[in-house]
Amino acid sequence: MKNNNAVQHNNQTASEQTLSPDEGHVLHKVRDPVCGMAILPDRAHSSIRYQDHQLYFCSASCESKFKAHPDRYLTEDASEHSHHHHHDHHEVSPDQIKQPHHQAEKENSEGVWTCPMHPEIRRSGPGSCPVCGMALEPLVATASTGPSDELHDMTRRFWLGLLLAFPVLVLEMGSHLFPDLRNTLPPQYNTWLQLLLASPVVLWCGWPFFARAGMSLRNRSLNMFTLVAMGTGVAWVYSVIATVFPSWFPASFRNMDGLVAVYFEAAAVITVLVLLGQVLELRAREQTSGAITALLNLAPKTARRLDHDGHETDINAEDVLPGDKLRIRPGESIPVDGIVIEGKTTVDESMVTGESMPVTKTKDDPVIGGRLIRQVVLSSVQRKSVMKRCSHELFRWSLMHSVRVPPSREWLTAFQAGLFLW
Incomplete structure (x- = not known):
């Protein structure tokens, strides 16, 4: 019986291969060093040669970003580029030719992480998508897949944020429901206590949102985390200035107690609610991957x-x-x-x-x-x-389609985000 071997290549992490049905030969895909998109060299927007590397770009934006800070993008993937450059030019001994390629392919595939919303994004480890900010998922499932570090981290941040944000909400809004609470704490102390409680929620619990927002600004791909970071960040900075330097504000901004209104509770509560959404989303994705892992465990070892x-x-x-x-x-x-x-x-x-x-x-x-x-x-x-393997293909299919939304909805979401930012 003849063997139906799949097309293999030692440099799968740097380039993918596709069999052209019309031409009958292997087409090598390369990766944009800026956004990580897999593209065909003949369909790339442009290409340049830099430090003995031939680099291809999917758009003029990626090319301009690379030319502005080339060392930053090369440093991120320096070891990977060095590895692939070595394999492209070294001589192979007859003993090495006899070695099977499946081990390199397996290691490369199992070490690749991708975004369910943007499958063209590939990274060598966990992280967040540079386009939408979503947590990356492993491209290939294994039977030993453990709990998600992202879910554990977000859950820990959520519970700490909830523990600190609830008192802030009571301090600010409690007097509207129970007027007697207004006299339990002097207004000035009330504001400073809100500052102490809300700062860890916004700065530590919500730090992943600020990191992803910064990435979205660098890549010029505004997303949900851009809105969250701007909303909570502006509210927190304004409230800190109003608390520490109330004299900077005109008299019309002050209340009967001579204090400027603050919005610590808004910044803290929004951060906690977004963290809750992240926990629910990651938990749903964890359950999906858990079902596929159970399927993988059915196969004998x-x-x-x-x-x-x-x-x-x-x-x-x-x-x-x-x-x-x-x-x-x-x-x-x-x-x-x-x-x-x-x-x-x-x-x-x-x-x-x-x-x-x-x-x-x-x-x-x-x-x-x-x-x-x-x-x-x-x-x-x-x-x-x-x-x-069929189980691996099922995992990849479920990964790509579990959070995929129709193109019309993606366009509407992007339009709404741009409208709010404007």
Whole structure:
């Protein structure tokens, strides 16, 4: 049985490959050093050569940003550029040629993080999207995927912010509901206490919003975090000045107590509400990825590989190469996606296809990794690709579509954000 090998390349982190159906050859995609978008060289807006690197840009904006601060963008990916430049020009020994490429592909794919809203954004580690500010997700799920650090961090910031923002809200708005509270604390002390309580909420709990807003301004892609940072930041700065330097304001700004009105409660409450929204969103995405992780856990961790003499060897399922022959017995699960080359069996595919009845599989039929063999010995299965496991594809599909919104809604959101900023 012939092996359906996927197109592979050692430099997958720096360039992706696409098989052109019309021309029948591999087209190498390169990444814009500014925004990280994957583009074809012949479709790039422009390109320049800088320090022995040929760089391509998706737009004039990215090119101008790079020319203004080239060292900043090269420093962020210096090790990555050095790695790929080395692989493009070094000589390969015959022993190295015999080494399988699947290990490099697996490491590169598992180490790539992407944005569900902007899949063209690729990074070598966790962080936030430079376009929309959303937390990045791993491109490839693994069975050992643990709790999200982003969710843990946002949850911690939310609870601390809620603990501090509630007293601020009571200090400012409580007297409107209960007039007797007005006399419990002198107005000047009330304002200073709000300053002490609200500052950690805005500056520490809401710091990720300011960081993402700064990134959006640098990339000229205004988003929700730009609005949040501007609203809470302006309210907090104004209130601090009004508290510390009330004499700077005209008399018309002062109340009967000689104090200037402050908006600490607005800045603190808005920060906490946005944190709550982030926690709910990340928790929903965590549940989605958790379901896919459970699906990955169904696949066995080891496989029984057949050598040329028919002897069986137990190996790690992740070490199965394209073309390897595996033996699977009744009651066992299929370790990887592949093609039946010998034997006949029935397979439970209900978790993937929804088919309630076992599906009969014979020679040349495809099988899905993680499915249970019901009866009859399946003599051998040949793996057909390296990283194209069905469960991985399901994870990528759910990642890209769990938060995807229609183009009309994206346009409306961008228009509203621009209108409010204007």
